[in-house]
Amino acid sequence: GAVVSQHPSWVICKSGTSVKIECRSLDFQATTMFWYRQFPKQSLMLMATSNEGSKATYEQGVEKDKFLINHASLTLSTLTVTSAHPEDSSFYICSAPGLAGNLNEQFFGPGTRLTVL
Amino acid sequence: AQSVAQPEDQVNVAEGNPLTVKCTYSVSGNPYLFWYVQYPNRGLQFLLKYITGDNLVKGSYGFEAEFNKSQTSFHLKKPSALVSDSALYFCAVRDMGNTPLVFGKGTRLSVIA
Numbered sequence: 001g002a003v004v005s006q007h008p009s010w011v012i013c014k015s016g017t018s019v020k021i022e023c024r025s026l027d028f029q030a031t032t033m034f035w036y037r038q039f040p041k042q043s044l045m046l047m048a049t050s051n052e053g054s055k056a057t058y059e060q061g062v063e064k065d066k067f068l069i070n071h072a073s074l075t076l077s078t079l080t081v082t083s084a085h086p087e088d089s090s091f092y093i094c095s096a097p098g099l100a101g102n103l104n105e106q107f108f109g110p111g112t113r114l115t116v117l
Numbered sequence: 118a119q120s121v122a123q124p125e126d127q128v129n130v131a132e133g134n135p136l137t138v139k140c141t142y143s144v145s146g147n148p149y150l151f152w153y154v155q156y157p158n159r160g161l162q163f164l165l166k167y168i169t170g171d172n173l174v175k176g177s178y179g180f181e182a183e184f185n186k187s188q189t190s191f192h193l194k195k196p197s198a199l200v201s202d203s204a205l206y207f208c209a210v211r212d213m214g215n216t217p218l219v220f221g222k223g224t225r226l227s228v229i230a
Contacts, residue, residue, distance in 0.1 A: 006160075034217040043207065043222040044161075093160060095218075106151075106211070106218050110160035 002028045004096055006109035013084055014117055021079045021112045023094030029074035030096035034106070035067075038091040050077040084116040119144045121210050123221035130198045131229050138193040138224045140208030150191040151209040151218060152182055161207065167191060178202070198228045 003026040013019050023033055031052045036044040048058045048069055056069035066088075068080040081088050092112045098105030120143045130136045142148055149168055153161040165176025172184045182193045191208060205225050209218040 041223075044220045046217050046219070049217060091158075105163075105166070108153075108161040108163075111158075113158065 002026075002096070002098060002105075002107045004030075004094065004107045004109040006092075006094055006112050008112060009110060010113040010115075012115045012117065015085055016083055018080055018082045019084055019114060021081075021092055021094075021114075023077045023079070023096075023109055025075045025096050025107075028096075028098075030077075031074060032097055033071065033077040034095045035069065035077075035079050036093045036095065038093060038111075040091075044093060047079075052077075081114065084114070086116045089114055089116045119210050119212060119216075119219045121208050121219055121221035123206075123208055123224045125224050126222075127225045127227065129227045129229065132200055133197050136195050136198045136202070136226065136228070138206050138208075138226060140191045140193065140221060141189050142191060142208070142210045143189065144210055144212050146212045148191075149211045150182075150184065151211075152176065152180070152191075152193050153207045153209060155205045155207065155223075164193070164206075198226075200228045200230050202226060203228045 005024045007022045033050040035047045037047050038044045046059050047062045048056045050056045050069045050071040052071040052074055058064045071077045095106050095108040122141045151166045152164040155161050164180050165174050167174045167184045175181045180195050182191055184191050205223050207223050208221040211218050
């Protein structure tokens with residue numbers, strides 16, 4: 001099956017700094033990628049949809065200036081948490097829809113755990 | 118709008134007994150339904166999906182799920198639970214195309230030896 005990778009797998013940063021998380025589709029092209037956020041013991045909440053070659057679309061309540069998304073190529077989307085604060089600490093997961101022959105599938109990265117001190 | 122309900126926060130079952138994790142959904146068109154499992158500090162692992170066809174779907178690790186259109190349910194089942202099945206289980210739904218999955222809140226399964 002298709003593989004989605006994320007880097008880093010975990011990161012600790014100081015309050016006020018910015019953190020970039022990369023999401024890559026390793027063996028397929030993804031014109032669309034989804035970014036989810038998961039708080040401890042809670043469900044995945046969709047933050048935004050990343051679109052290659054155009055602006056990301058954000059879910060209601062998600063600050064687009066705080067969570068910058070760039071879909072630089074057909075295999076790479078990045079999420080930058082700007083001026084991070086402790087409340088931004090969370091598990092961030094990206095995913096991409098499947099290949100043309102399997103559009104119903106959605107493949108998930110392993111997640112990035114962000115801790116802001 | 119799509120939504121998924123997992124009515125149980127926690128399910129406890131003895132090893133060797135059958136298990137059921139419940140899920141109901143709401144979607145405007147034909148549903149595409151999924152079950153994922155998550156182990157601590159790990160990403161999601163795909164278990165099974167229903168797109169069309171047979172209402173009983175068999176997936177990974179001996180899990181299966183039954184699609185019931187009249188009850189809008191997609192309960193996850195396994196005939197004989199293992200301690201290693203203990204994890205967080207998510208039901209998810211999407212409609213057609215490249216729309217993102219919408220997840221239920223998750224159900225924590227605990228299998229006791």
